[in-house]
Amino acid sequence: MKNVEVCLTPDLVDLYVAKGKVVVVIDILRATTCMTTAIANGVKSLIPVATLDECRALCKKGYIGAAERDGKTAEGFDLGNSPFSYMDKNLAGKTIAVTTTNGTQAILRSKDADEIIIGSFLNKTAVINYLNSQSKDVLLVCAGWKGKINLEDTLYAGAVIDGLDENFFFENDSAITAQTLYKFAKNNKRAFLENSSHVRRLNHLNIDKDIEFCLKDDVYNVIPVLRGNELVMMEMEEVEKTAVRRK
Secondary structure, eight states: OEEEEEESSGGGGGGSOOTTSEEEEEOTTTHHHHHHHHHHTTOOEEEEOSSHHHHHHHHHTTOEEEEEETTEEOTTOSBOSOGGGGGOGGGTTOEEEEEOSSHHHHHHTTTTSSEEEEEOGGGHHHHHHHHHHSOSOEEEEEOOBTTBOOHHHHHHHHHHHHHOOTTEEEOSHHHHHHHHHHHHHGGGHHHHHTTSHHHHHHHTTTOHHHHHHHTOSOSOOOOEEEETTEEEEOOHHHHHHHHHHHO
16 A cells, blocks of 8 residues: 655655655645646746756756745746746747745755656646556655745645545655645635735735636646656656556
8 A cells, every 4th residue: 555645844854755755846836836837838847956046057058047035036037936927938848947935945855756746736636646546655745935834735735635545545644634624625725825824925925816826726737747857747648557557
């Protein structure tokens, strides 16, 4: 039987074993939502990096740069952390270097995993179907906010757990907590999150449209997956082949 665990913040990731597992990185508001949107809209790949300097260095090599700090587009970059920015047709076929306050850090701190995929409400069912189809244990890594737990990432972790089949069992209480939270809030996620710290933080930036979009279920049937140092689209044939092997 497969095991699923939830790491509620990257600062706790060293308490978990990622090796041999599929890691799902979660940053609902807004990094992993942007990554899903970018791949779904034809961006060839994204290179997640930790620092602004690394991102600038890649820009000098000809890559497009996207950088966010504290919810805002970092100075000197054209792209920030709004999913709507990644719907630009001019980005199709391009590679984007990206750094964010929390999401890219969570990816880079999960590098010991056998596989890293990107989760968002936008591709929730695609992620659930893939996890059910493959044979490895799963670690859901919530990006949180600067090392602290946040509500929306935990809520999504609970949504994934709620969709996993009977071949999974829960290793830790954080998985039970996340699922319980999701069952309570799933019928009105926005209202439930209204007083959460990150929604209040983002409300000051007047990006209500972004928040609403980030909480939509199953807009896209794609899964960004880390191959080497780049996030690319997982071919749906991979999901189908994995499902066949499990039968």
